Amino acid sequence: MNLTGKTALVTGSTSGIGLGIALKLAEAGADLILNGFGDASAALAEVGRHGRKVGHHGADVSDPAQIAELFAYAERDFGGVDILVNNAGIQHVAPVEEFPVERWDAIIAINLSSAFHTTRLALPGMRQRGWGRIINIASVHGLVGSEQKAAYVAAKHGLVGLTKVVALETATTPITCNAICPGWVLTPLVQQQIDERARESGDEQRARHDLLAEKQPSLDFVTPTQLGAMALFLCSEAGDQVRGAAWNMDGGWAAR
Ligand code: NAD
Numbered sequence: 001m002n003l004t005g006k007t008a009l010v011t012g013s014t015s016g017i018g019l020g021i022a023l024k025l026a027e028a029g030a031d032l033i034l035n036g037f038g039d040a041s042a043a044l045a046e047v048g049r050h051g052r053k054v055g056h057h058g059a060d061v062s063d064p065a066q067i068a069e070l071f072a073y074a075e076r077d078f079g080g081v082d083i084l085v086n087n088a089g090i091q092h093v094a095p096v097e098e099f100p101v102e103r104w105d106a107i108i109a110i111n112l113s114s115a116f117h118t119t120r121l122a123l124p125g126m127r128q129r130g131w132g133r134i135i136n137i138a139s140v141h142g143l144v145g146s147e148q149k150a151a152y153v154a155a156k157h158g159l160v161g162l163t164k165v166v167a168l169e170t171a172t173t174p175i176t177c178n179a180i181c182p183g184w185v186l187t188p189l190v191q192q193q194i195d196e197r198a199r200e201s202g203d204e205q206r207a208r209h210d211l212l213a214e215k216q217p218s219l220d221f222v223t224p225t226q227l228g229a230m231a232l233f234l235c236s237e238a239g240d241q242v243r244g245a246a247w248n249m250d251g252g253w254a255a256r
Contacts, residue, residue, distance in 0.1 A: 001236045004029035004052070006131075007078040009122075011061050011114065012036045012088030014043045017137060020224020021085055023047045026050035028232055029084060033074055035059055053150035055079070061088045063105060071121040083235055086115040086159070087137040091189055093196075096150045104151045106203075111155035112162070119166055123175070129183030132175035133235050136163050137227075140183045140250040146215070155158035156181075160246045167244030176243050178234055183250030184212060186221040219249030 008025045012018040014036030023046065024027055026032050031053040040056040048054045057073045059066035074081050087110045092103040115136055142156035159179060166177040184190055190211075196255025197207035211220050221236060230249055233239055248254050 001028050001232060003083070003235060006029045006082040006235075007033065007074065007080065008069075008083035008085065009033040009074055009081045009118070010035065010085040011118065012085055013085075014040050014056075016189060017182065017185055017224045017227055018044050018087040019046070021087065021137075021228045023048050023050065024225065024228025024233050025083065025235070028235070031078055033070075033078060033081070035058060035061070035070060036088065038095075050256045061118070061144045062109035062179070064113075064117045067114065067117045067121065071118075075116065075125070080129065080147045082126065083127065083133045083135070084118055084122045085135045085137065085231060086118055088114060089137070089139075089189070091149070091152050091193060093193065095148055099150055107151035108155050108158075112150065112158045115159055115162055119162070119177075123166075123170070126175045127173065130174055132170075132173075133239075134163075134166060134175070134177040135231050135234055136160075136177070136179040138163070138220075138246060140178040140181050140215075140248055140253045142179060142181050142246055143248060143254050150255040163246060164244045171243060174240070176234065176239065178242055178244065179246040180227060180230055180234075181246050181250065181254070182222050183216045183248070183253040184221050185224060185227070187224070188223075212251075216251040216253050217256065219231055220251055222251060223246070224251050237253050 010022045010032045011123040013022045013034045027050045059070035138159045139156045142160040163179040198204040
């Protein structure tokens with residue numbers, strides 16, 4: 001597949017799944033706009049090895065004004081966004097009656113509302129140029145629930161709902177919108193949850209095994225590279241009629 005001449009924006013792509021997807025898109029020839037916190041130099045260098053052009057914008061996607069600045073940068077320096085991957089996300093684990101209100105608000109803003117803002121800003125340019133791909137990185141938690149993850153599960157179910165509406169509103173155009181729903185992927189977001197378990201048991205290997213065994217029948221992690229390959233498929237011609245799907249890559253999690 002050749003994505004030469006297309007620009008992809010991947011939110012939250014300084015690490016984890018976002019970086020894996022950015023790498024795959026760059027490998028296929030797309031120019032890349034990276035976004036996310038922390039030092040972006042390693043991600044810029046890694047993606048730059050493949051892509052023709054790569055930049056980073058540090059917008060905090062919980063803030064609609066900063067998302068607007070990110071899109072102004074994309075328009076000015078890259079001529080717009082053809083492939084939008086809404087990936088930035090955070091997690092917090094607590095029972096609903098103890099769930100900190102500010103964590104609820106942050107998770108809804110970053111994991112859900114940000115995708116509304118990026119989508120509404122990306123669509124006019126996609127319609128004008130006559131092609132577009134919107135890929136929302138939801139989660140298997142966009143399809144099923146788990147205890148202690150009220151905000152995350154609510155946001156990811158919301159993201160799957162937003163995906164369906166945008167897919168319907170673009171159904172007769174060459175713009176598609178889909179969600180990818182990963183199971184456990186070994187990234188900093190999940191390592192944090194393993195560390196919390198290991199603090200109780202003192203055994204990281206066991207914590208890792210138990211985490212998988214509870215939910216993911218394959219007992220193996222999904223990788224950012226595999227998710228990148230699925231994103232690449234959605235960008236291909238073969239993906240033209242995949243619309244409004246919430247596609248799980250979850251080691252069998254949702255099959256139970
Ligand atoms: P990660 O913590 O490795 O990466 C998150 C990225 O988002 C980082 O680049 C971080 O800087 C960025 N980010 C966080 N808050 C941001 C903000 N306010 N503004 C801009 N950027 C921000 O996490 P990950 O595991 O790679 O997760 C990526 C996405 O995949 C998330 O939406 C997550 O919910 C989803 N997901 C992850 C898993 C998993 O097992 N890791 C499973 C299913 C879904």
